[in-house]
Amino acid sequence: MPDRSQHPSDEEILQFIDDELPADCIEHLREHIAACPNCRNRQASIEGTLDALNELYTSEQFELGSTTARSRALLQKKLVKDRKSHSFWRDRVASFHLRLPIAAAIVLVFIGFAFYGGRKIWTDQPSLLNPQEEAIVPNHSLTPGAVRAVTLTDICSSTDDDLDPKVPSSTERAVFQEYGLPSNRHTRKYQIDYLVNPQLGGTNDIRNLWPEPYSNARWNAQAKDELERHLHQMVCDRTVDLAVAQREIATDWIAAYKKYVGRNS
Amino acid sequence: MNAAGMSSLSTNTAIGLVLRSSAEWMNRGASLEDEVLGLFDLMQTRLLRYAVSFGVTMQDGEDIVQETFLALFHHLQRGRHGDNLHGWLFRVTHNLALKRRMKILNDPAGRDTAQVEILDPNPNPEECMLFGERHARLASVLQALSIEDRSCLRLRAEGLRYREIARILGISLGSVSASLSRSLARLEQVDKR
Known part of the structure; x- marks a missing residue:
């Protein structure tokens, strides 16, 4: 719970804006912010940045909008195909009373794969490390490095x-x-x-x-x-x-x- | 409540309405496809935005969203409606986008197409034209953040509660709050320049 005599942190102000503070802290923080011009300024500044960020995210929508109709039609086709395929197999399985043997076969295949196939995949998969140097240096395609904005x-x-x-x-x-x-x-x-x-x-x-x-x-x-x-x-x-x-x-x-x-x- | 929260509330209400009305349709023998397509209309753009934020191409983003809704179809077929499909959809999109990104990076031919940005977070001139200087500045900071920090900001903007974000990203509630606060401080710092 924030100390009423101290200014809340930016994290607490953000939680307040997002309605994420524990219930017993909200009233204290609201009173503090109402009485403290500095904290009101902080709240306004954080809200300003959040608004700008939301605008940025929303602006992306215009570029994405053109794909909607085509994607919907594609999904509709897939759903129909999937339902028909699902119904087909469900009908076959039900009519031939094959549920149990099929389930057993699937389990056996899965166990076989886990014991042999899985091991083989890991054994065969080539390491992306330089074998001579045994990952002394990273693969720059995978690990180019990433930094944050810091002073x-x-x-x-x-x-x-x-x-x-x-x-x-x-x-x-x-x-x-x-x-x-x-x-x-x-x-x-x-x-x-x-x-x-x-x-x-x-x-x-x-x-x-x-x-x-x-x-x-x-x-x-x-x-x-x-x-x-x-x-x-x-x-x-x-x-x-x-x-x-x-x-x-x-x-x-x-x-x-x-x-x-x-x-x- | 902030704008994102309001947006989330209205979306959740809309999802609820779609589900309720779909349940009624299903009782009358209507298809499950309508329910999924109804949700697709509501959520497609938001999920696509989230998927491409992982640095995958638009085409890959569209594939991810399609896979997400096929998974939803199977989820609903098994009778698992759940209380929070909003969070469920983002969680599945998140996992598929991560997998897709790894697949691209593991495929030598695909690496060139992955939008791997690094150590030079400056926006290109086209971005400056499109979003204006302020947006370009913010975008450059976003690009320099880690995937986890970016995901926290984006999921928050999509109106998800901290608890839902923590569940999607597999991190603690405190980490979500700290990540958001840290990222906003950086954005604010650049925004004021």
Whole structure:
């Protein structure tokens, strides 16, 4: 619950605008905002940005509108086809009393696939990693790097020093899958690494994530962490421009290591 | 309540009406297709906008929406009407769009067509013409956000409650709120320049 003597945070004001605050906080916040010109200004400013964003989203609709009729007709055809197909098989299955054997056959096929087919797929699927370098560097088609809009002040005043914050397990699985690595086998061998670390403005977008091996003797996850800390320090000391640091670590982190850390190590 | 919330309320009411009236039609022997097509008319554009926000092409976005409504057809055929088809439709679209994006990235021929934007979030001149300078500035910030942050903003604009957004994205309620606040701060910062 917000303290009445303190100004609410922007997050609380947004929750207030969106009617997402817990019921027991709404009245306190409403009273505070009514009595506080600063908070009224904050609310107006946030609402202004939300309105602009809604306008932007709505403007996209004009470009999408032309596809409506064609898509509707296409969906209608698919639904009719699907219903007819569904009815056909339902009638056949019902008339020949084959429900149970078919279900059993489906289960057997599924089990067979799970034991043999699934394993084969994972075994045959070529890894997208460079086999010689065992994912020392990411595949740039899959992981070009992604950054958010940040200022030097944002970056240098942040106290968060977690170089590789945990990503949702669904994203982790998606990264392993993108790289052709079954996640159940490789989660302990690799770290899901941020190509551009959050302290340099990197995001947790899948385009900024890649599986980095722990195993390599030199160019491993620990070495990259060292580079990330070093670059962050240099950016905040203003000896390296933030955009340059982002670009160099995203393009070739080993080259960046040799350039910035290697000469010191 | 904000405009998005109002829009959501009216859409949910409309969905309810479509479902109720469809249920009546079904009692009279009318087809399930009408129910699905009724929802398609209401939701197609919004779901298409959401799908293409993942960086897939318009054609892929249309395919995703078609798949979503076919899945809805099967969902309803099994008698699972559910209370919140609005959230259900966005959830299925979200999952299909993620899958489609991964498929494109895994396909060497398809990578060129994926709208992978990176490290250069500046809008192109055409975008400036279309949306005006302010919109172009906001669009550039949106492009630089993570998929999760962008999805939170878009689903909120579509009128979904934080709880529904959390369920669709598989994150906590607090993460939704923090993501929205963080993204809006960035948008505001650029908007004021």
